[in-house]
Structures are given as C-alpha cells and as structure tokens.
Amino acid sequence: LRRNPGETEFHQAVHEVLDTLGPVLAKHPQYAEAAVISRLCEPERQIIFRVPWVDDSGAVQINRGFRVEFNSALGPYKGGLRFHPSVYLGIVKFLGFEQIFKNSLTGMPIGGGKGGSDFSPKGRSDGEVMRFCQAFMTELYRHIGEYTDVPAGDIGVGGREIGYLFGQYKRITNRYESGVLTGKGITWGGSQVRTEATGYGTVFFVDEMLKTRGDSFDGKKVVVSGSGNVAIYAVEKVQQLGGTVVACSDSNGYVVDLKGIDLDVLKHVKETRRARLSAYVEARPHAEHVESGSVWDVACDIALPCATQNELNGRDAATLIGNGCAIVAEGANMPCTPDAVRLFAEAGVLFAPGKAANAGGVATSALEMQQNASRDSWSFEHTERRLADIMRGIHDRCLDAADTYGTPGNYQAGANIAGFIQVADAMLALGVI
Numbered sequence: 001l002r003r004n005p006g007e008t009e010f011h012q013a014v015h016e017v018l019d020t021l022g023p024v025l026a027k028h029p030q031y032a033e034a035a036v037i038s039r040l041c042e043p044e045r046q047i048i049f050r051v052p053w054v055d056d057s058g059a060v061q062i063n064r065g066f067r068v069e070f071n072s073a074l075g076p077y078k079g080g081l082r083f084h085p086s087v088y089l090g091i092v093k094f095l096g097f098e099q100i101f102k103n104s105l106t107g108m109p110i111g112g113g114k115g116g117s118d119f120s121p122k123g124r125s126d127g128e129v130m131r132f133c134q135a136f137m138t139e140l141y142r143h144i145g146e147y148t149d150v151p152a153g154d155i156g157v158g159g160r161e162i163g164y165l166f167g168q169y170k171r172i173t174n175r176y177e178s179g180v181l182t183g184k185g186i187t188w189g190g191s192q193v194r195t196e197a198t199g200y201g202t203v204f205f206v207d208e209m210l211k212t213r214g215d216s217f218d219g220k221k222v223v224v225s226g227s228g229n230v231a232i233y234a235v236e237k238v239q240q241l242g243g244t245v246v247a248c249s250d251s252n253g254y255v256v257d258l259k260g261i262d263l264d265v266l267k268h269v270k271e272t273r274r275a276r277l278s279a280y281v282e283a284r285p286h287a288e289h290v291e292s293g294s295v296w297d298v299a300c301d302i303a304l305p306c307a308t309q310n311e312l313n314g315r316d317a318a319t320l321i322g323n324g325c326a327i328v329a330e331g332a333n334m335p336c337t338p339d340a341v342r343l344f345a346e347a348g349v350l351f352a353p354g355k356a357a358n359a360g361g362v363a364t365s366a367l368e369m370q371q372n373a374s375r376d377s378w379s380f381e382h383t384e385r386r387l388a389d390i391m392r393g394i395h396d397r398c399l400d401a402a403d404t405y406g407t408p409g410n411y412q413a414g415a416n417i418a419g420f421i422q423v424a425d426a427m428l429a430l431g432v433i
C-alpha cells in the first residue's frame with residue numbers, strides 16, 4: 001500500500017489474488033524463498049508519457065499515455081490499451097496485474113501488460129481520433145514490438161483505433177510488422193473471430209459451467225451489462241446457444257427488451273451509428289430504456305457483467321440472488337466488487353472471474369500472432385473451434401487447481417492458483433532477473 005499510494009484498483013486486484021494463494025505458498029515454500037509474490041507485484045517497467053495533439057478547432061490538447069510492462073516470464077508483454085477519461089496509473093496496473101494470470105491461464109506464450117490514456121474518444125471526430133492515435137504511437141512505438149510488447153484493444157479502443165495506431169507504427173518504423181498489435185482488420189493481418197472472441201469466449205466458459213450441472217443455455221434468461229465489444233458478442237453467442245438476453249446497458253442507463261435484445265438493432269446503434277443505447281428503443285418501441293437504477297435489477301438466470309470494473313456491487317448481488325440468478329461470469333475485468341463476490345459464494349451462485357471467463361480475447365490475440373508469424377490466415381470456423389477448445393481448457397484448469405488446493409468448485413481460487421503456478425515456475429526457472 002505504502003509503495004503504491006492511491007492506486008485503489010491495483011490494491012483491490014492484488015488482494016483478490018493473494019487472498020486465494022495461501023494453500024499454494026504453504027505447499028511450495030520455494031515461491032516465498034524466491035520472493036515471487038513481491039516480484040510479481042512490481043511491474044518490470046512502467047512508461048508514462050505526454051500525448052500532444054491538435055483538435056478540430058485548432059486547439060492543442062494534452063493527454064497522458066501509459067504502458068505498464070508487468071511480467072514477461074512467459075512471453076512478450078501482452079494486453080490491451082484503454083482510452084477512457086478515468087484511466088490513471090492505478091487502473092492500468094490493476095489491468096496489467098490481472099493480465100499476467102489471465103495470459104498464463106490460457107496456456108499460451110504471452111506475458112502480461114496493459115496501457116492506455118485518459119483520452120475519451122466519445123464525441124470526437126474520426127480525424128481527432130486519428131491524430132490522437134498517431135500522437136500516442138509516436139511515443140509508444142519505441143517500447144513495443146513483436147518480440148517485446150504486443151498491445152491490443154480494450155475500452156474505447158476498437159478496430160478503428162488499432163488501424164490508426166498500426167498505420168503510425170508502420171510509418172515511423174518503415175516495417176510491416178503485423179505481430180506488433182492485435183485486433184487488426186481482416187484484410188491487413190487480423191484474425192477471424194478476434195472481434196467476437198471475448199464475448200464468445202465468456203459464453204463458451206459459461207456453457208462449460210452449465211454442463212457441470214447437466215444444464216445448457218436453452219431457455220435461460222440472461223442479462224448482459226455494457227453494449228460495447230464484449231457485450232455485443234456475448235449477446236450474439238447467448239442467442240446462438242438458445243438463451244434470451246433481456247437487458248443490456250451503457251453508462252447512461254439500460255434497455256429492457258423482454259422479447260430478447262435484437263442484435264441487428266443493437267449493432268446498428270452501437271457499431272454503425274456509434275450512438276447512445278437509448279436510440280435502441282426507436283426501432284423496438286415495446287422495449288424500455290431506463291435512465292436510473294441498475295441493470296442488475298432485471299431478473300435473470302445468468303448475469304454477464306461486460307462493461308467495466310466495480311460495476312456490480314453488494315446491493316446488486318443481493319438483488320440478483322433474490323431473483324434466482326444461478327451463474328455470474330465476468331466478461332469485463334473485475335466488474336464485481338469483493339462484497340458481491342462474497343455474497344455469491346455464500347449463496348452458492350457459480351461465479352467465474354474475469355481472468356478466466358474473458359480470457360478468450362487475449363487467447364485469440366495469441367492466435368492472431370501465430371497467424372502473423374506464419375503469414376497464414378485461418379477460417380472463421382477453425383478459429384472459433386480453437387477458441388472453444390481454449391475456453392474448455394481454461395475452465396478445466398480452474399476446476400482442477402481448485403480441487404487440488406482444497407476449494408473444489410471455486411473458480412476464483414482455481415483461476416488464481418492455476419495462473420500463478422505457471423508464471424511462478426517460469427520465474428523460478430529464469431532466475432532472479
């Protein structure tokens with residue numbers, strides 16, 4: 001705490017992991033002897049930089065850019081960039097810390113990192129977004145590379161932003177280094193299924209959880225928070241598997257559509273028009289847009305928080321439990337507060353933490369890197385099958401680790417333990433560096 005004052009979200013993320021590692025440290029004293037925990041909590045490198053750019057009115061704007069290169073024991077740093085006004089070092093470090101364990105859990109050769117800026121793309125013209133991205137990459141380019149650090153998207157950074165960032169990287173370095181960024185467009189080095197991967201992966205993970213109870217999505221009522229990249233493709237996959245998504249949200253409120261969220265309308269509003277979710281009801285007049293309150297007030301069997309950190313608190317958890325919700329899986333990073341997670345455990349609600357349930361995005365990014373390295377491109381069907389297999393593997397690894405270390409059925413402990421052991425063993429093997 002004293003070492004990292006004011007970084008609330010980072011403290012929360014570290015506590016969440018350390019609280020579950022007791023049985024591992026007791027059984028394997030070599031981790032404590034080599035100070036693995038202290039080393040894991042200190043990023044290998046943190047970069048903070050000025051991002052100067054010119055807006056449409058000709059005024060000079062200054063934002064702050066971040067890249068935290070947290071841990072490279074398993075591979076090049078890998079993790080997204082977030083553009084949102086709330087971004088500061090504590091957010092980037094919480095995300096980077098989570099990313100170490102998530103990436104380890106995928107079983108793929110990727111380390112952990114994260115970055116971003118306090119820039120808000122909302123309400124900015126295309127030209128402004130492009131100039132911001134170019135200014136951001138003008139500093140970032142010297143820190144990243146296919147073998148060093150491979151950023152991707154996150155909140156506020158989608159295909160458009162990755163395009164502008166990649167264009168500037170290519171211009172500055174004079175290298176078509178496809179593997180330097182993931183989330184690229186299909187015609188210029190991107191992978192099929194990367195856009196869909198986080199949302200699809202979360203739903204594949206829940207499907208595995210349901211199978212442990214001999215159940216399926218068929219006929220289930222689902223609430224998804226958010227209406228961005230992760231949320232939209234979670235909605236799509238739930239519908240394909242026979243569930244009904246009855247509500248989704250953005251930062252101005254939520255929409256309830258008891259006939260089931262119309263995916264075409266949702267995509268048109270959010271992806272094509274880049275409008276607010278309230279516009280959804282123009283095309284679906286029977287649906288309701290609610291400006292105040294919480295999307296978690298809508299009754300459901302399965303809840304998928306896919307918006308942002310700490311968006312589902314103890315009160316929301318109590319409401320969900322009261323309404324009979326049986327499964328909660330985090331599509332977003334750390335969307336459930338510690339209070340909420342505790343209540344789910346006490347009520348016997350199956351809970352999947354983000355570092356397991358949303359790992360499909362980074363796993364498919366690693367598949368994109370594989371395709372770039374071999375100058376190959378795979379079909380949608382093949383890539384989606386790989387994603388489904390990876391999610392099944394992560395699911396099983398969580399349950400195995402939970403069993404082995406005395407917390408059977410606890411996905412949260414299982415994810416932390418399985419993720420930790422793999423990266424800690426690599427750190428021991430590489431020596432004190």
Ligand code: NDP
Pocket residue numbers: 153154155156157158198226227228229230231249250251252306307308309311331332333334358359361362
């Ligand atoms: P997007 O920017 O595409 O969408 C974010 C959504 O969350 C929007 O609907 C946004 O609403 C809402 N939101 C963001 N901030 C807030 C806030 N402070 N309060 C309420 N709502 C908010 O981002 P993604 O879908 O990519 O990311 C969503 C979550 O998933 C994040 O936690 C991210 O870290 C995590 N994640 C993303 C991955 C990816 O591949 N994209 C991979 C793994 C995890 P509004 O438009 O009104 O701001």
